[in-house]
Amino acid sequence: MGKLMLNTLSRPKLREVVAGRLKTYIVDENLKPGDRLPTEADLAKRFGVSRLSLREATKSLEFLGILEARPGRGLVVGQVDMDRVTEYLGFHPALQELSPRVLIDTRVVLEAGVLPHVARRMAGDPSLFETLEGINEQLRRAKDLQEGVELDRRFHQQLIAASGLTPFLAFGDLLAVFFRRYGKYLDIAAAVRGHKVIIDSLRSGDVAEADREVRRHVEFYLTLLEASS
Known part of the structure; x- marks a missing residue:
């Protein structure tokens, strides 16, 4: 039921929901700057969304510095860019x-x-x-x-x-x-x-x-x- 409801959301709304879940995951897991997140595929499966939807959400969080995509390491928790x-x-x-x-x-x-x-x-x-x-x-x-x-x-x-x-x-x-x-x-x-x-x-x-x-x-x-x- 939860996955079905997610799939019926508009793309901008879905991006916001997934971004919110990512932030909650970071807090719940007590992750610190530099800590790695699960793979894109694992996160998409965890949240019941496509990898494209997950990628859109991670890009919005990268913009603010909450996440960073590092070559060879995948997604890690970033330092929030207060200027941005x-x-x-x-x-x-x-x-x-x-x-x-x-x-x-x-x-x-x-x-x-x-x-x-x-x-x-x-x-x-x-x-x-x-x-x-x-x-x-x-x-x-x-x-x-x-x-x-x-x-x-x-x-x-x-x-x-x-x-x-x-x-x-x-x-x-x-x-x-x-x-x-x-x-x-x-x-x-x-x-x-x-x-x-x-x-x-x-x-x-x-x-x-x-x-x-x-x-x-x-x-x-x-x-x-x-x-x-």
């Missing part, structure tokens, strides 16, 4: 339809939430401060708004990355959505000043001040949007 996940999510319709309030609140929760981790790591690794300072200096010298928006996005992406909380990088794609929609409102000089407060506060261990500035920095956009509505 981010790139994919950035164009998902659900993100494009988020309201300004949701986007802004999500940014505040995300960026304020990583600050204690950034401060802790920065205390032991001064290069984190130097990287953020360098991006902010590039922003100060930006030649036009387009370059400024890209550098502002890069600063906030790097702020999240500096926390060392790699899974959060996927959510950083909200920044791409945010700046595509609201970048035209960027005040470069104000952004540079705000960034300076954030990174100087983090370097001195004053997470509370960095938190206050992040909230002021991001919620500034909501004030503009409300004024223009």
Whole structure:
């Protein structure tokens, strides 16, 4: 009965179901990056699908880095490519339809939430401060708004990355959505000043001040949007 139901699914839906079963298999078997999966034929038999359907599912997981096809070894568990996940999510319709309030609140929760981790790591690794300072200096010298928006996005992406909380990088794609929609409102000089407060506060261990500035920095956009509505 289960196989019959699978065979009646449309190809895109079947691919999603099989991909879901593959992910469940990886979790249930406690597989780690580099661990081998059964052969394509064995997996197709296990899931009751054709090898073509299985291959379509594995390709979608390879795209995200969940699986890798290695010559002579077959399918192995991969390292998730967070950049690829981010790139994919950035164009998902659900993100494009988020309201300004949701986007802004999500940014505040995300960026304020990583600050204690950034401060802790920065205390032991001064290069984190130097990287953020360098991006902010590039922003100060930006030649036009387009370059400024890209550098502002890069600063906030790097702020999240500096926390060392790699899974959060996927959510950083909200920044791409945010700046595509609201970048035209960027005040470069104000952004540079705000960034300076954030990174100087983090370097001195004053997470509370960095938190206050992040909230002021991001919620500034909501004030503009409300004024223009």
